[in-house]
Each structure stands twice: as structure tokens, then as C-alpha cells.
Amino acid sequence: MRRALVEIIILTLGGLLIWAQPVSAGSLFLHRLSPPLADPLPDPYDPTVPTPTPPPLKGYTGLPNPALGHPILSTDPADPLAGFSRRPLDRYLVAQEFLDPTRPEPHFGIDYTYPEDYLRGNTLWVHPIGPGFVTARSSCWRCFVDGDAQGRVPVRRPEHNFGFGTLVIVETPYNTDVSIYVMYAHLNRDFVSLGDYITPDDLIGVAGSTGYSENVHVHVEVRYGPPGRFWNADFTRWETRDRWLATMFMNPAWLIFAEHHPNCVTALDSWAALQPRPADLP
Numbered sequence: 001m002r003r004a005l006v007e008i009i010i011l012t013l014g015g016l017l018i019w020a021q022p023v024s025a026g027s028l029f030l031h032r033l034s035p036p037l038a039d040p041l042p043d044p045y046d047p048t049v050p051t052p053t054p055p056p057l058k059g060y061t062g063l064p065n066p067a068l069g070h071p072i073l074s075t076d077p078a079d080p081l082a083g084f085s086r087r088p089l090d091r092y093l094v095a096q097e098f099l100d101p102t103r104p105e106p107h108f109g110i111d112y113t114y115p116e117d118y119l120r121g122n123t124l125w126v127h128p129i130g131p132g133f134v135t136a137r138s139s140c141w142r143c144f145v146d147g148d149a150q151g152r153v154p155v156r157r158p159e160h161n162f163g164f165g166t167l168v169i170v171e172t173p174y175n176t177d178v179s180i181y182v183m184y185a186h187l188n189r190d191f192v193s194l195g196d197y198i199t200p201d202d203l204i205g206v207a208g209s210t211g212y213s214e215n216v217h218v219h220v221e222v223r224y225g226p227p228g229r230f231w232n233a234d235f236t237r238w239e240t241r242d243r244w245l246a247t248m249f250m251n252p253a254w255l256i257f258a259e260h261h262p263n264c265v266t267a268l269d270s271w272a273a274l275q276p277r278p279a280d281l282p
Helices: 002-020 025-033 115-119 141-146 158-163 238-246 258-273
Strands: 110-113 132-138 166-173 179-190 205-207 218-225 248-250
Touching: 132 179, 141 158, 158 238, 218 258, 248 258
Parallel strands: none
Antiparallel strands: 110 218, 132 166, 166 179, 179 205, 179 218, 218 248
């Protein structure tokens, strides 16, 4: 009995001695064959860990402006603006004070409407007056939230696109230095997407009375300036409104009536000739 107890103690001490011995070379070899532990994930709150920078976006949608580098001119050498070939409405009347930039609240544009149609419930389809790319659009849902059933509001707040309501801007690149911008405002709804190429045969939307408006009509306003100036512009922001008002104004009749196209071409060429170019700088 005593001998058996001594043997148990000896075996136990021997196992402890084997466990306490240093790792042999063979054990190290087997350890090297085992897969290494994965590196710990970087701490997202560690200021020393660099944060990857996303690629810069081109416009709010990340899409490039298709109008850049794509001038649209007529094939008629005598009239490069011959593509401006129609009125925005098939049947129309023009308000008496259609263009008066000198009154206390300037009206830089022409209002087209046809009361006989909208009073009968007929739709006033809006066409572009010329070819171009949809460079900006803004559906004024706040006009319907804050206004009446037609989206009319009594104020020109930023959330109402400063009174323009639902609007579409079409950019027509004249050359690499200047583009023509035509705004169609107070629309009830539009049928276009950003970057669409449209012609006078297409439909932009439906004339309405959204924004600061009294009756159903479409407000047509023309500006010209550097290409891409209003690509995906947000017209609920003061800087966009100020940039629009600071852009060169053009009488819409210069585009709508072909006999005034020479005046328009002269204005565009004269303005473009005055713009500085990198190659001209010392």
C-alpha cells in the first residue's frame, strides 16, 4: 500500500517536471506551421489611423455636366441660334407687363399662359424654346405644403425657390466660354431628369401656379454666362439666387424671335471675348 502511494507521487512529480520544461525545437517547428493570428482591426477612433478620402463628387448626383464641351449650334451658318424655334406653349397669351426690370420687384422674363385652356381644365404643356441640357430642376413640394392646392404661396421664401416654385433650367452651350440658360418656372410638375438633352419637340412639364404666382402660367427667363454655372444648383439657397441674378440677363425675345438672333449672337460673342483665358495670362 505504501509502495503504491509512493509510485503515484513520483508519477505526478514527473508530469509536473515535463510540463515545466522549455519548448523543444520540434515544438517550435510545429508552432511555425500553425496559421498566424489575424492582425487586430484598426481602432476607428484612433486619431493616428488615416481615414480614407472618398473621391470628389461632380455635382450633387456625382454625375458630370453633359453641357461642358458640347456646344450646340445650328448647321445654318447664317443663324447659329436657329434651333430656338418655338414658343413654350402651343397656344398662348403674354401678360401686359411681361418684362419690366425697373419696377420695385423686377420681372426678368416673359409669362406665357392661355386662360381659355386652364379655365376649362385643359393641360398647358410646356416645351423648351430651344435645344439644350437640363442643368437644374427643383420640384417645390414646400409650395404645396405651405400654399393652396395649386402650390401658390404669398411670399418669396427660400424654401419656395424664392417664388419661382417648381422650375427647370436648360443650358444651351454656345461655345467653350459662354452658355445660354433658360428658366421655366411656376410649373405644376416636370417630366425631365438632370442631364437630359431636350429639343423643342420634347415636353418639359405642365404650366402651373407654384411659388409666388397669381394664375396658371410659365415664366420664361434667360441668362448667359460661363458654362456649368448652374449645374444641379439648389435654388433654395441664397447664394444660388444671388448667382442667378448676377448672371447676365437677356431679353427672351432675342431668342424667341429669329429676327433678333443677330443681336443675341453679338452679345454672346462680345461677352465671351472679354473673358480671361489661362493661355492669355502672363
